[in-house]
Amino acid sequence: MREQRKPWKNYRRQQAANSLRKYKEDKKRMEITRKRTEETNWGQVKELVAAGSLKVGDEISDNLLTGQKMVYVVADITEEEVKFVSKDLLAERVVWNENGRSTGGFKESDLCRYLNEEVWAILPEELKAVISERECLQIVEGKEERFMLKLWLPSEFEVFGDSWASEVEEGQQFELFKDPRNRVKFDQDGERAAWWLLSVCAGYSTNACSVSYYGFASSSSCSYALRVPVCFSIKK
DSSP states (O other): OOSOOOOHHHHHHHHHHHHHHHHHHHHTSOOOOOOOOOOOOHHHHHHHHHHTOOOTTOEEEEEOTTSOEEEEEEEEEOSSEEEEEESSOOSSOEESOTTSOOTTTGGGSHHHHIIIIIIHHTSOHHHHTTOBOEEEEEEETTEEEEEEESSOOOOHHHHHSSOSSSOSOOSOOOGGGGSGGGGOEEOTTSOEEOEEEEEEOTTOTTEEEEEOTTSOEEEEETTSEEBOOOEEEEEO
C-alpha cells in the first residue's frame, strides 16, 4: 500500500464540482432531441451500424432469455465499431472475484467469466450473431495488457474521463458518459444501484473500481457483490 493517497472526500468534492461545471456549460447550449420508436431486429441494427446511421444515445430494446427486458444504449462510436451499454442493470448481484483479490485484473476475474459464460448464455441468438469481440485494455500494477472479449465492462476512465481510483488511463471516455446523469443506473425495482467497472483500484490488491449509487467514482472489495450492465460491440 502506498504511503500517501488522496482522501475520498476530496475525490467526491472534485467530482461534484466537475459535474456542476459541465452542467452549467451544457445549459448554455440548447438542443431539441426527438425520439422515434420503430420495430427492428438485430440484423437490421447491424445494417444501421454499417451504414453509420446510429447516434450516441439511441436505444434498442430486447428481452433476455430469462424474460428480463433490457434497453441497450449506444454509448460510443468509433471508425471500427459501435459500443452498447445497457441502460439498467442485470438482476443478479455478483462479486468481482471470489478470492477477494484483483490479481490478474479483469481478464482473470470471476466477473469476466460470469459475463462471458453465464450472461452470454441468456442472450438471444439473434443478438449473439451480431456481437463482435472488442479489444479491452487493463493496466494492473503498471503492466498493460490487451485482450479480446465479447461481453465486457467499461474502465473507470471510459466512464469518468479521469482515473479517480485506478490512477491509470485505460481507453478514452465514452461519449454517453460525458453526461454525468448517464452514469447512474437502476435495478429492476427502479432503485439506484452501484455497479462494477473493469479497472482495479490502485494501491489495493483487494479492491476494484465501481460506480456508486449516485454516479460517482468509487471502489469496492472484490468479494462484495454489485450489479453489472450488459456491454458489447458491433463492428461496422
